[in-house]
Amino acid sequence: MTTAKGRSNHRNRQNPSFSSRMSHHCIFLLIIWGVAVWGQVPVRAQDSRDETAPTTEVESTVEEEIPDAQQEAMSAGELFRSGVEKARRQDYAGAIADFSETIELAPEYIPAYYNRGLARSLSGQVDAAIEDYTEVLELNPEDIEAYNNRGILRYQTGDLDGAIDDYSEALERNPNKVNAYYNRALARVEAGDLQRALEDYDRAILLDPNDVDAYNNRGILRSRLGNFTGAIEDYNQAIRRSPSLAEAYYNRGTALAASGDREGALKDFQVAAQFFLEAENTEKHQRVLEAIDRL
Template sequence: MSYLVQLLVSLCITLALLIYSPPAVALAQTNNEMQMSAQEFFRAGVEQMQRQNYLEAVQDFSKAIDLNQNFSAAFSNRCLAYLQLGEYESAIEDCSQTVNLNPQNTEAFLNLGLAYYKLGNYQAAIANYHQVIKLNPTDFRAYYNRALAETDRQNYQDALADYNQTLNLIPVNETFAAAEVYNDRGTTKLILDDNLGAIADFDLAINLNQQDYRTYFNRACANQRISNYTAAIQDLTIALQLNPNYAEAYANRGVAYYKLGNEQLALLDLQKAANHFLLQQNITAYQQTLNLLKQLKTQATAIG
């Protein structure tokens, strides 16, 4: 049983999605007919981006670039479209061209960092976030994204420092974004075994956004670590109300019920967890949950 419990604790770390930068502003029109045509394609590309038609946006930005090889905004926006399509190498090429044409473009550096992050090149991602901060020391997105990269590099103290700076700079009206930051800072504290500090951050995140099932799950994990299984069950129940297919929440709640001596509910939740793991084709977790179920049933039979 201890092996699965350890596995489930490792599943508590749920990082938020990175913040995407908005499309760059269109260049001013000129009287040159070729430039006007390029800008018409550019505007069409921006409209496609707003409709989330990213492939069509790439095509329009490419036409704009064909007509104007120095169209920095077209490269920048095509980079963003490639990011949305998951074509990170192409995004790096376009954003690199953008900063060559406009070294002051913080959005391009931010997107470069995101593309490198998605490819697992955290050092390159951090270098680009450094550049954003150098150009604009108050851009909270760069600190936040750098914190995520530092977390993946297991530089947890550096990540905490960046999360703190993010919270100092984030606008007061960005409540959902602030909730993400508190959730991520909480998960980092959880990694560092600061369970009470993690719970405090998850409390703040939930106060700002009561609809994020991940935060309830993470707070439940922290409460399980300090053996507060009743509180963990309450949070896992809310998480399941928000996400009824959350296999990990069923599994963790089953473990919590077992710790409180409620074997019937424990077995019921673990069976639900196994069913959802199977539907999600997570065969490893499915088999481990079945093994735990078998072990608990054997113990219950022996006790009976």
């Protein structure tokens, strides 16, 4: 997936690489209902991460109160709070209805659009969610999280250019936003812009030297570019920080095999196979066994 951190979709001709997060976008979607952090889904945030897919960190710009003392605004406030509670119970249809009524009464209240976008994305209404984030940005063109979240959704719909543009807009406003570099790297890999994707992973790791998924994904990309020495070092870094990350052992094994180190590759494949077996991941366990047979 990567969270919006993602996972890599890279597959080596002989031994497909595993990503440590969900497949597709490394997206992390940090979901905010009202003023409270409600949870995360494994796609790096709507604040995006899942190449690994895609996990999010969305820092909310949600205001605590609807700034209007009129009776209509009070009704809007009640509807908004009702929508928040319904969303927390995963009643997304009810939440969407409440946020929509809030917008009818308070059409410039950004949190209602933002939360409706989240609820719509979680209920599969991606195009409608994109429209909500677009409305947020029309009301506040400096909303970094709205750019990041819309970028995640655009990535999911295959609009890679749009996703990259959104992540770039977020980074223009906050050059230290790790998730935006991570997610832009995922989109750039899929768009075939491998060198600039590598630069994005470099920047993400510089800002967060303990980002296991970024090391794993950069290793996959370096292997794809033929830099097996660099890839192995990235997998080493990932394993130092997450010693039970089966995907990193498997990926390091593929890089070692490509470098001619059959013995080292076998050891890594055996470790990966054991971890996958313990996790009852029969599909990946079988794929590792097949990789061992090909050595």
